[in-house]
Amino acid sequence: MAFHLVKSCVKVWPKTTALSPAAPVPLRRFQIRFGIIIKGNDTTSIAPNRTSLFHYTTSVDKIPPISSSNTDGGRELLSMSDEKLMSQCEMDTYKSSGPGGQHRNKRETAVRLKHIPTGIIAQASEDRSQHKNRASALTRLRSLLALKVRNSIDLETYTPPPELLQVLPPKSTIRGSDCGPQIGHNNPKFVLGMQALLDLIFAVDGSVADAAKKLGLSTGALSRLILSDDSLRQAVNEFRASKGMKPLK
């Protein structure tokens, strides 16, 4: 695994660090922002979408790029326990100027998590307790890891992993009855399937028809699955746009 665990910020007691240039500063409710770090002038895979909930910021940084050379890295990250994943993160709270504690009445309970190995940042501010914002930020981080960290796939020998089979509709011809009921996007396990699906779509250069064949689905059925989740649809469409393909609608 190519990621480095940064032990100095391990555990739930991280030190504050200055905001990286990739981190947008203003904070509003119900927003997720994160910086994605890209190597040199290779900006092809990102297409900013002004209307979207997700804001992509690019910058050149010391942090290594998120690349498909980290075989299984992404999947490994997602299957980590909350504690393990948290141990790879720096967490800080906003508006932390001044002595804090008893000095302040602060309803500012926003939380920002920065995943050190990938540079991905997730934040949450909509809840009234910091504790809950931390949990929300971690859930968002998982979702962002699924969307942003790619595992490489060998198409010749490809068989869909079980977490992907579980999110497929029952009519898939390769989905055995042992997969159980279809997992929807409200289930926390959905992100694992979403990640595996994106791995495949990237491997087939954005062709929904090609991906559908690998999954025993019609092109229409796979499109509907992709369109059912906003962030999945957006990730697929941004990748397709970077390849000069039309967005799925």
Place this chain on the structure above:
Amino acid sequence: MNLSSLARLSSLSTVFASRILNRSIAFKPISCSSSVSVPHAPTSLNPNLPLFLRPPTFTATLSDLQKWQNWAKTLASSIGSSFTDSDNGPDSEILHRELNWLIEDALQNPKPLLTRNDSEHDIVLQLRADLGDLYTLWKQRIEKRRPFQYIVGCEHWRDLVLSVEEGVLIPRPETELIIDLVDDTIKQNAELNEGLWVDLGTGSGAIAIGIGRILGDSGRVIAIDISPIAVQVASFNVNRYNLQDKISVKQGSWFDPLIEFEGRVAGFVSNPPYIPSGHINGLQAEVGRHEPILALDGGEDGMSDLLHLCNGAALMLKPGGFFAFETNGEDQCLFLVDHMETIHHDSFHNLKIIPDFAGIQRFVTGIRI
């Protein structure tokens, strides 16, 4: 120092305390007294039921509520960053967010007011407070800088919603971490998990309840506060989380109620008053004008109570027992660790200073030898 001299010291501060306390009671809200309907309350212990727990016995039309909402928004917007500039208080953005939370707590179905759809303006909505009181409450929030948590009578802290009112310190987000520190400790030591824990100066009962929910079946917590209001509010919160068999709330001065447990306490936690007296005047208005000074003022250097606690921890804790105290920051942390290493060098080991999420050195922890 022995226990009786500790007790003497603290009874001195009791006199001081009750004076301060009476002063803060004078701030008693004029809020919503018409809507407090005690028969519906889970217990009659708490004179001020949090807004969100009150029965929705009031009504108003959507258009009247929108009129109030627009007035409240305009008032919040007029603040801009002036509070922030003067004493690091809330800006308009935070006040707008608080307004939405007030709506969530005050309305049985807040949706028509919080989403901009085309509901009919004459639909009638059910409220937990009279519309006139909502005007009064928001005026208090802006003009008197009355803390939002006292306006709605509760604070969201970890996964808890705790009742608070004037006379009781509003639990801070920093303090949430103490529960994680305790959780880490009891996971490694089953004896502590099933032992007796003490929260000194419990206030709303936040730390005691947080610990009570993670301890093992035979683990117990004693929560102590000198303020009768704090004892009432903490008891109310303990009952609401159905922890009355696990947590006993006692009124008393520091270690007085604990004399029988000397040397038997498994864990000892506190967020004592730690602000140096000289800083009290410059506090954010929400804090300095409205919260109990008793719970904030830690004496000339802010260390009076912390030092008292350290000495007490040496006496009360059993071998292997754990303590965690919140402090004002790095200086106090360093001073305490130094104090314990010199005065109590044979009492404690594994002394640690732990930062809060803003990176400020906030907690001192250690283990009784």
